[in-house]
Amino acid sequence: MKELLLNPVACHFAGRLWLQGPDDRFMGIGRLELLEKIGALGSISKAAQAMGMSYKKAWDLVNSMNAQVTTPLVSTQTGGSHGGGAVLTPAGQQVLEAFGAVQVRFQEFMRQETERLLG
Amino acid sequence: MKELLLNPVACHFAGRLWLQGPDDRFMGIGRLELLEKIGALGSISKAAQAMGMSYKKAWDLVNSMNAQVTTPLVSTQTGGSHGGGAVLTPAGQQVLEAFGAVQVRFQEFMRQETERLLG
Numbered sequence: 001m002k003e004l005l006l007n008p009v010a011c012h013f014a015g016r017l018w019l020q021g022p023d024d025r026f027m028g029i030g031r032l033e034l035l036e037k038i039g040a041l042g043s044i045s046k047a048a049q050a051m052g053m054s055y056k057k058a059w060d061l062v063n064s065m066n067a068q069v070t071t072p073l074v075s076t077q078t079g080g081s082h083g084g085g086a087v088l089t090p091a092g093q094q095v096l097e098a099f100g101a102v103q104v105r106f107q108e109f110m111r112q113e114t115e116r117l118l119g
Numbered sequence: 120m121k122e123l124l125l126n127p128v129a130c131h132f133a134g135r136l137w138l139q140g141p142d143d144r145f146m147g148i149g150r151l152e153l154l155e156k157i158g159a160l161g162s163i164s165k166a167a168q169a170m171g172m173s174y175k176k177a178w179d180l181v182n183s184m185n186a187q188v189t190t191p192l193v194s195t196q197t198g199g200s201h202g203g204g205a206v207l208t209p210a211g212q213q214v215l216e217a218f219g220a221v222q223v224r225f226q227e228f229m230r231q232e233t234e235r236l237l238g
Binding site: 001003004005007008010011012013014015017018019020021022026041057068070071091094095098102105106109110113114117 | 120122123124125126128129130131132133134135136137138139140141145146187188189190213214217223224225228229233236
C-alpha cells in the first residue's frame with residue numbers, strides 16, 4: 001500500500017467514535033470536551049463559549065446526556081438562566097474518565113493501523 | 120458505567136474511520152463501498168445508482184482516489200460519458216482488500232470497547 005500512495009508519509013488514519021444510545025448519541029468527542037470544559041470552567045455558558053458553541057446547543061447536549069443516565073452528569077445551580085454555575089457530578093467525572101480512556105485507545109488503534117498499512 | 124446508563128443493553132460504540140491524505144481523504148467507508156460496487160457492477164454510473172449517489176459525486180470520488188496513487192484504482196473504458204464500463208485494476212483490488220480488513224478490525228475494536236464498558 002505504501003508504494004501505491006503518492007505521498008504515504010503525509011497519510012494517516014483519522015476517525016470519530018461515539019457511544020450510540022437507543023434514541024440519541026450518548027457520548028462522543030464533542031460531548032466529552034463539553035463535560036471537560038464544564039468541569040474546568042464551572043459554567044455551561046463559559047464551556048459553550050470556549051468551544052465556539054451556542055449556549056442552546058450546549059444545553060441541549062447536557063440535557064441529552066442527563067436524560068440517558070440514572071444520575072445526572074452535570075448539576076446546575078440556581079442564579080438565572082445564564083447566571084448559575086454548573087458542576088460535574090461524580091457520575092460526570094466517571095464518564096469523563098471512562099470515555100477519555102476510550103478515546104486514548106481509539107487514537108492508539110488509528111496509530112497502529114497507520115503503522116500497519118504504511119509503516 | 121453499565122449501572123449509570125438507563126438502557127445499557129441498547130448502547131453500542133459506533134464510528135467512522137478513514138485514511139486522510141495531505142489534501143483530501145483517500146479512503147473511507149463510502150469510497151470503499153463505491154470501489155466494491157464498481158468491481159461488482161462494472162460501471163461507475165451503475166455503482167452510483169446502487170448507492171443512491173449522483174454520477175458526478177461518484178466520478179469526483181474516483182478522480183480523488185486516482186489522483187492520490189501511482190497506479191489508478193479504477194480504469195474506465197471508452198464508449199461515451201455514461202456508456203463505457205469501468206473496472207477495478209489490481210491496485211484497486213488491493214486497496215479494497217486492505218481497507219476492507221481495516222474496517223473489519225475497526226468493527227472488532229468497537230465491539231470490544233462496547234463489551235469492556237457495558238459487558
